[in-house]
Amino acid sequence: MKKPNLSRRNFIKNTGSLALASTLPISLVELAFANSNENFSFAYISDAHIQHIKGSRFVRNWDRGLIRAVAETNLLSPKPDFVMFGGDLAQLGSKPELDHGAEIMSALDHKVRYIMGEHDYYLDLGAYWEKLFGPQYYSFDHKGVHFIVLNSIRTYDDWTYNRWPSAEQRMLEMAGLDNPNGSPFMVGEEQRKWLKKDLAKIPKSTPIVVFSHSPLQKIYKGWNFWTEDAEQIQALLQPFNKVSVIYGHVHQIQYNQIGNISFHSVMATAWPWPYPSSYAQAKQYLPKLTVPMNRADPFFERDATGWQLIDMANGNVDINFTLYDNQDRSVRFNPKNNRPEDTQYQNKDARIPPQIHY
Ligand SMILES: [Fe+2]
Ligand SMILES: [Fe+2]
Numbered sequence: 001m002k003k004p005n006l007s008r009r010n011f012i013k014n015t016g017s018l019a020l021a022s023t024l025p026i027s028l029v030e031l032a033f034a035n036s037n038e039n040f041s042f043a044y045i046s047d048a049h050i051q052h053i054k055g056s057r058f059v060r061n062w063d064r065g066l067i068r069a070v071a072e073t074n075l076l077s078p079k080p081d082f083v084m085f086g087g088d089l090a091q092l093g094s095k096p097e098l099d100h101g102a103e104i105m106s107a108l109d110h111k112v113r114y115i116m117g118e119h120d121y122y123l124d125l126g127a128y129w130e131k132l133f134g135p136q137y138y139s140f141d142h143k144g145v146h147f148i149v150l151n152s153i154r155t156y157d158d159w160t161y162n163r164w165p166s167a168e169q170r171m172l173e174m175a176g177l178d179n180p181n182g183s184p185f186m187v188g189e190e191q192r193k194w195l196k197k198d199l200a201k202i203p204k205s206t207p208i209v210v211f212s213h214s215p216l217q218k219i220y221k222g223w224n225f226w227t228e229d230a231e232q233i234q235a236l237l238q239p240f241n242k243v244s245v246i247y248g249h250v251h252q253i254q255y256n257q258i259g260n261i262s263f264h265s266v267m268a269t270a271w272p273w274p275y276p277s278s279y280a281q282a283k284q285y286l287p288k289l290t291v292p293m294n295r296a297d298p299f300f301e302r303d304a305t306g307w308q309l310i311d312m313a314n315g316n317v318d319i320n321f322t323l324y325d326n327q328d329r330s331v332r333f334n335p336k337n338n339r340p341e342d343t344q345y346q347n348k349d350a351r352i353p354p355q356i357h358y
Contacts, residue, residue, distance in 0.1 A: 040311075064301075085105065085115065087153070118214075121153055145209055215249070271304075316333035330342065
């Protein structure tokens with residue numbers, strides 16, 4: 001067996017001590033798989049929430065989260081094949097926020113592709129974002145894997161076009177996490193038709209990776225950890241042997257397996273969301289929860305934030321969470337159980353994490 005090459009991570013944590021290095025959850029696919037030609041990695045940065053204050057001033061903490069992700073991604077060795085940005089680059093979708101976010105992201109030495117978040121979208125329905133980053137949904141192929149990007153944060157036309165007196169008001173209503181005036185996210189008919197056509201030409205044995213902003217599963221409607229037409233999208237994906245869905249939006253680690261589809265969330269660079277305590281009322285929708293995240297530690301401004309290095313291990317997704325102020329974690333596909341697992345935090349008995357009520 002080859003010796004692990006830790007160089008990809010050494011820069012991040014200054015792992016001078018061997019003891020620390022040996023505990024890092026590094027997934028190096030070349031260790032695990034004989035045919036390393038099929039394996040590659042990409043970086044995933046998400047939910048920066050760049051927030052404009054006034055003039056040239058932006059919320060410094062959110063800037064710093066994104067700047068750090070960009071800087072650390074640039075130091076990866078070997079270089080990942082590309083970088084994905086998972087949505088919510090902006091806080092309120094404004095031109096200064098999107099421009100400022102794009103400027104920070106422009107320091108990346110990699111090809112970057114973008115996914116639409118609701119905080120990017122609901123001011124001008126993605127018009128300026130499209131100018132900067134391209135189409136709102138698309139697909140591409142890379143080293144034998146078919147990648148699909150969806151805009152999963154659209155909603156009913158009536159809510160989008162008729163409900164609010166101004167675009168600014170519409171943006172504010174959708175930006176609130178627990179705002180009852182919000183509306184469930186959905187991919188929508190136009191993209192579902194496109195997806196069906198896009199998938200029609202792909203052999204069933206080709207690994208599929210879908211990027212969305214909201215979960216393409218129903219977790220918790222009260223916070224829009226939910227996609228209204230999730231089952232319809234899942235039905236289009238189920239005929240394929242290996243499917244992975246990677247989503248942002250929830251700002252916490254979640255993973256789940258439904259049929260052939262593995263679901264993975266990614267962390268935000270800006271701030272963490274806790275698990276909703278109301279999960280208790282939505283048991284049937286719970287995915288396998290990993291690290292119980294009740295609240296962030298306010299004394300560590302980067303608590304429970306970070307970015308991801310994703311290894312494509314023979315068509316399955318292994319996610320390495322690079323967490324700024326916390327121990328790094330990995331969620332990897334376990335072929336024996338046919339589902340993703342975080343071996344350090346796997347809790348086989350509990351579906352609901354312990355809750356701290358305060
Ligand atoms: Fe977000
Ligand atoms: Fe979001």
